[in-house]
Amino acid sequence: MKHNPYTMIFGKEPSQSITRLMQTDEIITQFLSEPPAQQIYMITGVRGSGKTVFLTEIAKKIGAEKNWIVTECNAAKDLLTGLASGLYHDNRLTSYFKSAKINLSVFGIGIEISRAEPITDIEIAVRRMLETVRDKKKKVxxxxxxxxxxxxxxxxxxxxxxxxxxxxPIFLLMTGLYENIDVLQNNKAMTFLHRAPKIHLKPLNIGSIASNYRKVLSVNEADALQMARMTRGYPFAFQVLGYYTFEHNGHYEEALPLCKQYLEEYAYDKIWSELSRLDKRILKALAASKTGSVSEIREDLGMTPNQFGSYRNRLLKRGLVNGDEYGYLSLSLPFFESYIETHQT
Ligand SMILES: Nc1ncnc2c1ncn2[C@@H]1O[C@H](COP(=O)(O)OP(=O)(O)OP(=O)(O)O)[C@@H](O)[C@H]1O
Ligand SMILES: [Mg+2]
Incomplete structure (x- = not known):
């Protein structure tokens, strides 16, 4: 049997990938323009919306540009030390730091440099390194x-x-769940992060998903479109539905129960458990609503417009609901209605 081209592993670059043209272009154009129009972007989206894949894709594209160095830092470790170490060990830069006599031996990075006073403050170390990078007309x-x-x-x-x-010449690209980015940004001392542009990852293009399914799974055009619509553009669902349909030789109806179960166990259980009771009640009311009308749902819940408004906004920003049509809401995640129906608030 042929190898299944779809992947259900999080954070790994999939071999079947749908490019987010507009959002990719936006970041790259702003970073590469001279002088740069932005030096920071924060990427948010619900679990499984493709944040890690998107970050990796942009890092790759920028890394392929002349004079750019990309360093991946681990959020769970000391970030400045991680950056200093990443820069020091980049083989295009090491010799520059050595000639600039930047001695990082205190941090266990590189080797002792004779006749150079070791730097003891990591922030100063990084700054000195970036000055060297700037002199060499490179960017990080x-x-x-x-x-x-x-x-x-x-x-x-x-x-x-x-x-x-x-x-x-330093640029920063980070990802996070909306709720995490939000508390970080609203920290009083972080006025500059407050203004940092955020990219809410949009659903993948339905037409592109359909043509991928048609090509890779050899399903007919109508089925491919039907399947693409079912995923609602949610990247994880695109992979999972593709994967099981491939396993069932292109019969997607047979793949659906497994697909739903997989989404529930690997994404929705976690997403649901992180919601407040009131968030869940609102989602339940939305799932039960026939029209998705905001006023209907709000009255159903007995909430004032103000109360409802703030919860609605949070759900929108988290990427759980879609409010593109004025006065109406719908669920962003595929098959989430049936998940909600069977789960307690
Ligand atoms: N552009 C894309 N095209 C096709 N599939 C994608 C795309 N982006 C992500 N995926 C798939 O979606 C799934 C989730 O992607 P990813 O791990 O990037 O999500 P995430 O937002 O980082 O999730 P988490 O919040 O859990 O870290 C993976 O199976 C990945 O292969
Ligand atoms: Mg991720």
Whole structure:
């Protein structure tokens, strides 16, 4: 049997990938323009919306540009040390730092450099390194996946802000769940993050999904479109439905029960468990509503427009509901209605 081309592993670049043209272009254009129009972007979206894949794709594209160095930092570790180490060990840069006599031996990075006083403050170390990078007309993109509101992250963000102000060639791309990015951004000391542009990952293009299914699974045009619509453009569902349909030789109806179960166990259980009771009640009312009319749902719940408005906004920003049509809401995740029906608030 042929190898299944779809993947259900999170965070790994899929071999079947649908490009988000507009959102990719936006970031790359802003970063590459001279002078840069932005030096930071925050990517948010619900679990399984493709944040890690998107980050990796952009990092790859920018890394392929001349004079760009991409460093991936681990959000769970000390970020400035991670960045210093990443830069130091990039083989295009090591010799520059050595000639600039940047001694990082205190941090266990590189080797002792004779006749150079070791630097003891990591922030100063990174700044000195970036000055060297700037002299060499190079630029650095730092990527951080899954940020949360931690002390390391806040320290890193404030150091980053100073480096940007000093015209150092550093760029930052991070991803996080909306709720995590939001608390980080609303931290009083993070005024600069407050203004950082956010990209809410949109659903994948339905037409592109349909043509992928048609080509890869050899299903007919009508089936391919029907399947694509079923995924609602949710990247994880695109992979899972593709995977099981492939296993069932293109008979997607047979694949559906497994597909739903997989989505529930690997994404929806976690998403549901992270919601407040009131969020769940609103989603339940929406799932039960025939029209999706905002006023109907709100009255059904006995909430005031103000109360309802703030919950609705949060659900929109988290990427759980879609409000493209004025006055109406719908669920963003595929088959989520039936999941909600069988789960307690
Ligand atoms: N552009 C894309 N085209 C096709 N499939 C994609 C795309 N982006 C992501 N996927 C698929 O969707 C699934 C989830 O992707 P990813 O791990 O990037 O999500 P995430 O938003 O980082 O999730 P989490 O919040 O759990 O970290 C993976 O199976 C991945 O292969
Ligand atoms: Mg991820």
């Amino acid at each position: 993109l730092v990527t951080i996946d899954e940020v949360t509101n931690t002390k390391q992250m806040r320290e890193f963000a404030s150091a980053f802000q100073i480096m940007v102000r000093q015209d150092l």
